[in-house]
Amino acid sequence: MMKNIGIIIETDNGKIKETNFGMITLAGANKPQLFAFVMDADARALKEDLESFGITKIVDISLPPDQQNNPMVRAQAIINAIKEFNICAVFGLSTAMGKDLLPRIAALIEAPLIMDCFHVDLEQNLVKTSQYSGKTIATIKLTGDVLILGVRPNAIEPIKAPESAQILELKQDGIHLVSKGFRVIRTGGADKSKPIDLVEVDVIIAGGRGMKNGENFTLLSECAEKLKAAVGASRVAVDSGWAPYSMQVGQTGEKVSPRVYIACGLSGSIQHFAGMKTARMVIAINTDENAAIMSNCDYYVKADALEIIPKLTKLL
Numbered sequence: 001m002m003k004n005i006g007i008i009i010e011t012d013n014g015k016i017k018e019t020n021f022g023m024i025t026l027a028g029a030n031k032p033q034l035f036a037f038v039m040d041a042d043a044r045a046l047k048e049d050l051e052s053f054g055i056t057k058i059v060d061i062s063l064p065p066d067q068q069n070n071p072m073v074r075a076q077a078i079i080n081a082i083k084e085f086n087i088c089a090v091f092g093l094s095t096a097m098g099k100d101l102l103p104r105i106a107a108l109i110e111a112p113l114i115m116d117c118f119h120v121d122l123e124q125n126l127v128k129t130s131q132y133s134g135k136t137i138a139t140i141k142l143t144g145d146v147l148i149l150g151v152r153p154n155a156i157e158p159i160k161a162p163e164s165a166q167i168l169e170l171k172q173d174g175i176h177l178v179s180k181g182f183r184v185i186r187t188g189g190a191d192k193s194k195p196i197d198l199v200e201v202d203v204i205i206a207g208g209r210g211m212k213n214g215e216n217f218t219l220l221s222e223c224a225e226k227l228k229a230a231v232g233a234s235r236v237a238v239d240s241g242w243a244p245y246s247m248q249v250g251q252t253g254e255k256v257s258p259r260v261y262i263a264c265g266l267s268g269s270i271q272h273f274a275g276m277k278t279a280r281m282v283i284a285i286n287t288d289e290n291a292a293i294m295s296n297c298d299y300y301v302k303a304d305a306l307e308i309i310p311k312l313t314k315l316l
Ligand SMILES: Cc1cc2nc3c(=O)[nH]c(=O)nc-3n(C[C@H](O)[C@H](O)[C@H](O)COP(=O)(O)OP(=O)(O)OC[C@H]3O[C@@H](n4cnc5c(N)ncnc54)[C@H](O)[C@@H]3O)c2cc1C
Pocket: 207, 208, 209, 210, 211, 233, 234, 235, 236, 237, 248, 249, 250, 251, 252, 253, 264, 265, 266, 267, 268, 269, 270, 271, 272, 275, 285, 286, 287, 288, 291, 303, 304, 305, 306
């Protein structure tokens, strides 16, 4: 029998975040019926994008406006959708939103949860995720009626698989949206000064000790603006106070999988690699041809990053 898979769609200002499409491709590889769960946008407006990647059912989960940001209510709404549509696996992104929502769902229905997956075989219920800062890959066999899976953003190349989709309303009448012990008091608008989320972007330009000081990090942000990229940093740069911890990539920082990672003045330590080795293309700019990053990248420029980056920005 064809399996029903639910996919929690993340949106930004009513538009689908690109990272969803790789997740849909991963779910679709299991030849199921794909349900998209839309909570934060007009489901109809997303129809074209969703059906082009193989979604056949779009579930409009409209929450009461005063409950929209209540994590317990959101988890409960997804659980209602799981029951209504006989869902056997729920896919969500391992983003800030997913890290908040997916464990709540799993806990409430006592379902197994694996975060940061990059391979899922629902025939055998086998899931792959990385462990010990990417040193090993764990293949985990899951048992349970419903599996909850957090997918590593950008880890899967999206492949179009056009279908035509039907929009379904998740009937709210009689549905019990409980929020035990959790009340949202206030929500604020997005912080415009907040750096772009490293985990979700396509391009990252990162700096290390070779950037020499914090002011030179503005060279990276100017270039990032042209590339629509986010700025990352090595631990040395963060510990030196040149960049905030939220920008740190590595074993003790963010784990990222962008399409392109531009490493500027960083040597490519094992601990830094632990955070970016799943990048699809690595470009290094370093003065030392023997730096580890130079033999672990797709392209390199042997040059002074402080000279090259402004030139690159100008060209762009
Ligand atoms: C438990 C543990 C956890 C850690 N976690 C992390 C982590 O999450 N992330 C992380 O990054 N590190 C982490 N580290 C630190 C890690 O071991 C390295 O010390 C660190 O990554 C090195 O940072 P770097 O590449 O910026 O500096 P360096 O290793 O000093 O490299 C600087 C590079 O810049 C080049 N350079 C110098 N000047 C220029 C120039 N003008 N133009 C171009 N290139 C230039 C040099 O040739 C050199 O290759 C961790 C360490 C430990 C022990």
